[in-house]
Structure formats: C-alpha cells, structure tokens
Amino acid sequence: MTTTTARPARTSRSAVQDLAYIAVFAALIIVLAFVAIPVGAAGVPIVLQNAAVILAGLVLGGRRGFLATALFLGLGLIGLPVLAGGRTTLAALAGPTVGYLAGYLVSAAVAGYLAYRARPGRRGEQILWFSLAGVVGVLLQYAFGALGLVWRAGMELSEAIIAQGAFILPGIAKIAVMIIIALGIHAAFPDLLARRN
Numbered sequence: 007m008t009t010t011t012a013r014p015a016r017t018s019r020s021a022v023q024d025l026a027y028i029a030v031f032a033a034l035i036i037v038l039a040f041v042a043i044p045v046g047a048a049g050v051p052i053v054l055q056n057a058a059v060i061l062a063g064l065v066l067g068g069r070r071g072f073l074a075t076a077l078f079l080g081l082g083l084i085g086l087p088v089l090a091g092g093r094t095t096l097a098a099l100a101g102p103t104v105g106y107l108a109g110y111l112v113s114a115a116v117a118g119y120l121a122y123r124a125r126p127g128r129r130g131e132q133i134l135w136f137s138l139a140g141v142v143g144v145l146l147q148y149a150f151g152a153l154g155l156v157w158r159a160g161m162e163l164s165e166a167i168i169a170q171g172a173f174i175l176p177g178i179a180k181i182a183v184m185i186i187i188a189l190g191i192h193a194a195f196p197d198l199l200a201r202r203n
Contacts, residue, residue, distance in 0.1 A: 027065075027066050028073045028074045028077060031065070031066060034062075035059055035078045038054040039089050039091075041053060041054040041055075057144075059113060060114065060117045060184055061187060063116070063118030064117055064136055064188035065192070065198065067118040067198075067201070069118070071115060071117065071118035072111060072118070082096065083095045095107065100158070101158060102158045104157065105157065106151045113142075113143035113150075118139070120135055120138055120139035122135075122199060124199060126196045126197075126200045129189075129193075132192060133189065136188055136189060141181065144178075144180075144181050151166075152167050
C-alpha cells in the first residue's frame with residue numbers, strides 16, 4: 007500500500023519538475039533573443055537564442071528540450087515579442103528566418119536525444135556525446151535556415167548555403183560555450199541524465 011502511494015507522488019513531483027524546467031528554459035531562450043548582431047546579405051542576425059535552444063536540449067533531453075522550444079515559439083504565436091529584434095513568431099513565419107524556427111524545434115529534440123545517450127558519471131562519454139549533439143544541432147539549424155531562405159527569400163540552394171558561411175565560426179564558438187555550460191549543469195545535477203526522456 008505504501009509503495010502504491012509513493013509512486014504517484016514521485017510521478018507527480020517529476021511532472022512538476024519537468025514543467026518547471028521547460029518553463030525556465032523557454033524563458034532563457036526568450037531572454038537571449040535580446041542579444042543579436044545583424045550580419046550577412048540576407049539580414050539574418052547572429053543571435054544567442056539559437057544556442058540557447060541547443061542548450062535546452064543538452065540539459066533537458068530531447069522531449070523536454072523540444073517542449074521548451076515549442077513553448078517559446080508558441081508564446082510568439084500569440085503575439086509576444088520572443089524573437090531577435092522583438093519580433094513575434096507569427097511575423098517571422100512570413101520572413102526569411104522561417105526555416106530557423108523549424109530548425110529550432112528539430113535541433114533541440116535531436117541534440118537532446120544524442121546528449122542523453124551519455125551515461126551519468128561518465129565524463130569522457132558525456133563530452134563526446136554532448137559535442138556531437140551540439141554540432142549536429144547547429145548543423146540542423148543551418149540546414150533548415152538555408153531551406154527557409156530558398157523558400158522565403160527566393161535564393162538558390164547554393165546561395166542559401168553560402169549565406170550560412172558568416173555564421174559558422176560564431177556558431178561553433180557559441181555551441182562550445184553551451185556544451186561547457188551543459189556539462190557543468192550535469193556535473194552539478196547528475197540525476198538529470200539518469201532520467202532518460
């Protein structure tokens with residue numbers, strides 16, 4: 007009888023923790039929208055927001071990272087200025103950055119899935135998986151971003167891919183920092199990785 011009572015309480019606590027993590031990371035992603043540097047011919051800014059999306063996946067795992075990203079984009083759909091430059095998701099859907107929005111969702115899920123292949127307490131394994139997850143996540147964002155430029159900006163695919171060139175070095179630097187932050191968080195809270203999601 008005691009076991010039956012304890013299990014729902016633990017499940018309920020886990021659900022509340024998940025909601026809190028998702029909300030906190032959605033807020034972090036939104037806050038980092040205010041750090042943006044315009045660059046390139048297409049007018050797509052260098053932002054920390056895309057790195058925060060990958061950080062959400064690295065820290066929370068695929069499912070929760072995806073949900074945090076979906077929450078932040080959903081808030082933009084109802085008119086909140088959650089994107090770089092104070093734009094809403096709704097406004098961005100008609101612009102050249104639409105591909106990045108789709109890339110945000112996919113990259114958070116994939117980066118989180120890959121990062122959570124690492125086992126708790128295995129530092130070397132975590133560094134390997136987190137590095138792979140970060141690189142794959144950012145490449146997915148660039149790939150979706152290029153497709154969005156083809157669709158909305160009328161670029162040829164080759165032009166859209168070349169337009170991503172200005173973002174590669176800053177992107178690598180940002181992701182390296184996010185990987186270090188994520189590894190630090192998992193070192194402080196090893197139970198996060200133990201909860202596969």
